[in-house]
Amino acid sequence: MKIDFVLMLNNIFKCDKMHNIILWLIFLRAFASHANAKTILPQGHLKPKVIDDSNEDLNPTNVTHHYPLLPSSTTPAINRFGFCEEEQYFYEFITDNNQTQMLWVTWNLTKVGENAVLPNMCSAQTGLPLRRRCYLSATLHQAVWEAQTNNTVMIQCHNSMFCEAEEFRHHFIHGEGLEQHVNSWKRTKIYQKSTLQDMCLRPNGLPLTRRCLYDKKSHRAQWEPLPASYVNYKCLRTTEQQIISNELDSLLGNVTSRHRINDPKLRLQSSRNLIKILESPSKRRLPADIHLTNEILRSLIAETPDIELSSDVLQITHNLMTSDPTVLRMSAELNATNSLLDTFESYMDSVGDKFVSEAHCRNPAIVYATHNTTTSTDNTLSPPPTTLPAVEVLNSHLHNGIYAHISGNISVFFVNPLCANISGIAIYPSKVSASHSKELNYDSFNDFHYRFIFMNETVNGLLNDPDLELASFVPLSMWQHLLQHFSLLQRSPVIVFKVYAHDGLFVESNTMRVRKPFSKILSISIPGYEDALPESLPFLLRQHGTSFESNPNSGCGYWNYSTWTSGGVQTTSESPGVHRQPLVLCYTSHLTQFSYLIGGSFKQNDLTDEILITSVHMEALDIISLVGCALSLMGLMGIWITACLFKSWRAQASNKILLNMCVALTLQMVLFLFVNTDDISETLVDEHDYTKCVFLGALLQYSLLVLFTWMLLIAFLQFQRYVTVIGIQRPKHYIAKSAVLAWGLPLIPTLLVALIDPKSYVPSTYQLVTDTGICYPSGSGLHFGVILPVSLIVTANLAIFVYVFFSISRSLSMATQRSEKKLVLKQIRLSILLFFLLGLSWIFGIFAFMKMGLVFSYLFCLTATMQGFVLFVYFVILDENSRRCWQQVLCPNRAKKAQKKATELQSMTTASTSNGMDLSHTEQSHTGKVGNT
Structure with a gap:
């Protein structure tokens, strides 16, 4: 298919009367060209390039309108379980000068669980690159592509994806004075908020932000208009409170430099510096710090999720969970808490198979190097020690195929069921009966006990446990289906359990909540499995307060990264042979974070006008x-x-x-x-x-x-x-x-x-x-x-x-x-x-x-x-x-005495004055007499 032919078709295509005829001509011509060995071949990874007999190259970014799928005759037979095979589509593409071209695009060979991305090609509707996910179908038992629509129009990404840096003038407040400053908005991806190159803090502790938008008409990214309040804006630089925002902003600039991201030693050094900043004593943590910390964390683990950073990632997340709830709620304006939660969960899921691989099953003595941790071998129910490490790694004394990271607010357990037939975890309170003392492990950080659940255990057995607080496991029947899935992928199956001590990172923006968690939060994930579960997964939670029958909002629920909900989760208080249990039995068809929710009306304070920092003095x-x-x-x-x-x-x-x-x-x-x-x-x-x-x-x-x-x-x-x-x-x-x-x-x-x-x-x-x-x-x-x-x-x-x-x-x-x-x-x-x-x-x-x-x-x-x-x-x-x-009102008696004394003194003064006057008169008379004499 030559370029001149395509351009000719584009000109004819503009005639509305022949629209349907032209579509069929294009379609037939495509088949003819395809039969003449003109095909789209991959250049690099997913980069389409048109090759024809005359060796004329077409701009690799010119791609688009999605037409019927054409099977590739040139793609060799590949393992259908581990990879999605090549697929070719016909797209309409709009050039920079607003001309339309029709081009072939090939979705290249992609591994199951990964996203295929067309480089330099974006959707004209959204401005974002086209992505397709390759996943393993549980029904077809083979790798299949995510469904693709037939009306996608494409454009070049270099104009649509990013808002370029732009100058912004404002003032910095220094005590009682102002300093004019020339700043710039950072280059930002569309649909995201940008901050300034030099940190500009608002009084509520959030940075000054500006959203990057996508204009569908011009197919370009553009900044949102500056609000009137941003004119001559006054930012806080030196504050009355001691803060860490400037240090975090400086660290973020260092971390995002390419040489530091690619160097494992520098990444580790940066994570240690981040922990040191977060744990600075006597310094106030602001909502901006939650956002900056998450950006640093994402940069550190974006390229390759190193297991050497696992303890640091856990410690950083733990430190942020200790933040003031008001600060965490206010940071949700930048979606910082949800983004941090997603970063943490994704990282822990990505390193799970490295901690409990098949090699770990064969050689349980393998210990992976982590930093700032200790490895515990004590299995007794001892009280927490006086001085605790930041993160504790449990490896040597646990069951084969289990690796754990424990901190003050989060505990993470990696489980490979192939090693010891363990597929779940049960959580117990700090005080348990003597019958459990030998089989339970103690989490000294979070002050709870736990044990691991074997596949062949039953739900009724767990319901009869008097001390149980929280539990979940993958039953044997479900695991057999999952095992078949992972054997097709030729990867080691891992279950990751994360236990959150409280809901600090699960922030709802609404001021009125109809439910809230009243127990620890258990997150369950099976990395590499993205299809619907073959059967419902059971998990048990202890009831608190009123039962869910008396309040429809009470019961089991999960976090959907917006609010707590119970959709897709079945809650029941009884099971066969068990009546009036304090435990609630729930079933779910998907994996996420679960907790027992209490229904009611829970009002949160409006933090819109909250002031966290002020200018010096x-x-x-x-x-x-x-x-x-x-x-x-x-x-x-x-x-x-x-x-x-x-x-x-x-x-x-x-x-x-x-x-x-x-x-x-x-x-x-x-x-x-x-x-x-x-x-x-x-x-x-x-x-x-x-x-x-x-x-x-x-x-x-x-x-x-x-x-x-x-x-x-x-x-x-x-x-x-x-x-x-x-x-x-x-x-x-x-x-x-x-x-x-x-x-x-x-x-x-x-x-x-x-x-x-x-x-x-x-x-x-x-x-x-x-x-x-x-x-x-x-x-x-x-x-x-x-x-x-x-x-x-x-x-x-x-x-x-x-x-x-x-x-x-x-x-x-x-x-x-x-x-x-x-x-x-x-x-x-x-x-x-x-x-x-x-x-x-x-x-x-x-x-x-x-x-x-x-x-x-x-x-x-x-x-x-x-x-x-x-x-x-x-x-x-x-x-x-x-x-x-x-004195006359409060002390009348004393006033009378004082008045009497003053009267007497005045009388004495008057008498003395009179005597003096008489004496003087006598002397004057005597003198007169003497003179007269």
């Missing part, structure tokens, strides 16, 4: 602010209680001004702590209720500006009191006039921002994600509506404070030496009061806003939040009038 600043605000609120409550109880106290002019200031301060604190919070703001944004958000933000802005206006008026009054003392007279109703000014003037900037730029009150997506977003002005609204008026008032107050301070200091310098110490203390107290009363602590806030140093952030949080508490101390606790009022 952010947590400390938050704690300082919360403590200061709490003390300030307590102080304000004390002022309000004092004002409510004592009319004489609140009637003082100075206290009237104080109460107006406290109204604004209380309103600000209540809004900030209870009303305009990040959670409420996020709810308003999610519900698109922007009017309420603008109202709350404007109210918070207004309360702040009112507070500062009162501070400015107080500064002016203090200036009059301490500087311009002589001849000053307060205007009539000056407090009422001050109140009108203080409560009315801030309306101007507030209304201007609300009317001109209302969107500035809505928090950004990044602020909502980091739990720092409240309804408050931002951008120009913040600069001109808040920062500018506050800066002007603080500057004026600072000038007045300095002038008053030096005026008082100059007056004190004229004081007598005897009272100097007392006056100095009074000056210090007055300076502290004025510092807080005039809002001078906001100088630190302005400096922090201008990024002039982290120290100003700490100073601002320490001082600004304490304003209410300081006012309470000076105007209530240290004020003599307020103390006297509280």
Whole structure:
């Protein structure tokens, strides 16, 4: 079949009227060409190449529309049990310039259990390479191909499979500062999520990701559009918490280098480094770490599953199972737990026949080298030792044909039934009856006992076992069918049992679960057998709580890599001759992970807004602010209680001004702590209720500006009191006039921002994600509506404070030496009061806003939040009038005695003064007389 003939057919094929005729012509021409010794021959592995009489080569990537199967006459007779023979198909292929060609494709000779892949040829529908699996049919007793559809259109893979690296600009947060960074999205396969070349962590501990999509129209891979929240995104680099994400990301880059993947020693070294990182003390594990660890693990075992890595793989998986359940659940957003589970299961299945091969049966003394393990030979029921190895390898004392790896959360048992007729395992609790003490093995890591089940044991015998918790085995009748299957494949049969201590890796994304495992999880696999089981496989689980008859969701179930389900599993509580057993007998027609499930309604917390990491110093600043605000609120409550109880106290002019200031301060604190919070703001944004958000933000802005206006008026009054003392007279109703000014003037900037730029009150997506977003002005609204008026008032107050301070200091310098110490203390107290009363602590806030140093952030949080508490101390606790009022309420008897004593002292003072006046008058009279005289 020549290329020019194919192109001619393609041009004719475009005519709709002759569509059916052309199809038959193509079909007949194919037979004619095939009869003339023009055939598709394999080049390399599965790489099709067209050879004809003129030696014209056709692009090996040009392949496609799936037409009737044509048997190959050139394929020699091959062992029909171990390999799928060659098959040829007619495909329609779309070139890069959108032209159509009809080509032959050959599926080459493929071993049973393997996938045949057409290199450089992808499906136009999915963008992925075409794969066909070769498997051994249990009914036909021969190797057969997976069924192939007849409408596959093919394209070249180089444009469809991968999204190429793309530049991405963002910021890194360093303390209170930002650093612009040029990053890039990693080259990624379609339908997968990519991370950035330089790790970019979100506050929830997950990396920033972007999905690679496939466009069916253009037949190309393309990045999904960047969401609006990614514009000027701020990533966390230096965090308050000690994390291992950056170390794992660096290790992943080293592992994926080609020379390291191909070198067994370097792979082993990398696995040891990974374990060392995961076991770093005092470091927080993040959801990103689960994803990165799985990627490293997959890279280490992708090429060849070395048995030398088996202990390390088990130890790594064990370490991840010890992670916080919240971290594991959040990592499911990247499908990290399912991917890790699949990686672990696939690896253990692939190395099973190497541990318990036929050679192992003939020579049970064979011990394979593993790392960081110990080999146990003790078969007694001893308690766990004080210091345990990371992974324990059991080989020498077990039955012939059994090899085991045991760690704290997972135990793996490899069983070759040909060696000792053992085909199952039974699990027992930590405490068992004395009758089992000699036949059971003890798992010191997981604190349970176990024994192995022989093929000729029965289900009824296991049901009568009083201590049994979990068991499963392959019956003799089933094993005979399986043995015939493996004899055709000429490979050693192996059963792999994996016992999971808990469901840490079996993560459901739904917040409401209708069932959950309430026992250990048993995974059963028979590597190399992919057909349906010839008969149902029994397994037994102990019931917990209510029986499955009272709850339809209770009973035996399995994990389908999405949720726990019982489909395809038959649950029964009774067997012939056995009644009301605590054990549940179940049957399954497939192999996977099984457990006893309890039905009910189990709610999981929504972890969407969970914050696991914060910027350096952010947590400390938050704690300082919360403590200061709490003390300030307590102080304000004390002022309000004092004002409510004592009319004489609140009637003082100075206290009237104080109460107006406290109204604004209380309103600000209540809004900030209870009303305009990040959670409420996020709810308003999610519900698109922007009017309420603008109202709350404007109210918070207004309360702040009112507070500062009162501070400015107080500064002016203090200036009059301490500087311009002589001849000053307060205007009539000056407090009422001050109140009108203080409560009315801030309306101007507030209304201007609300009317001109209302969107500035809505928090950004990044602020909502980091739990720092409240309804408050931002951008120009913040600069001109808040920062500018506050800066002007603080500057004026600072000038007045300095002038008053030096005026008082100059007056004190004229004081007598005897009272100097007392006056100095009074000056210090007055300076502290004025510092807080005039809002001078906001100088630190302005400096922090201008990024002039982290120290100003700490100073601002320490001082600004304490304003209410300081006012309470000076105007209530240290004020003599307020103390006297509280003493009359709390200690009336003591107050009466103090008042009586003060009255007596005043009388004595008055009498002494009178006597002195009389004496002076007498002396003056006497002098007058003397003078007159």
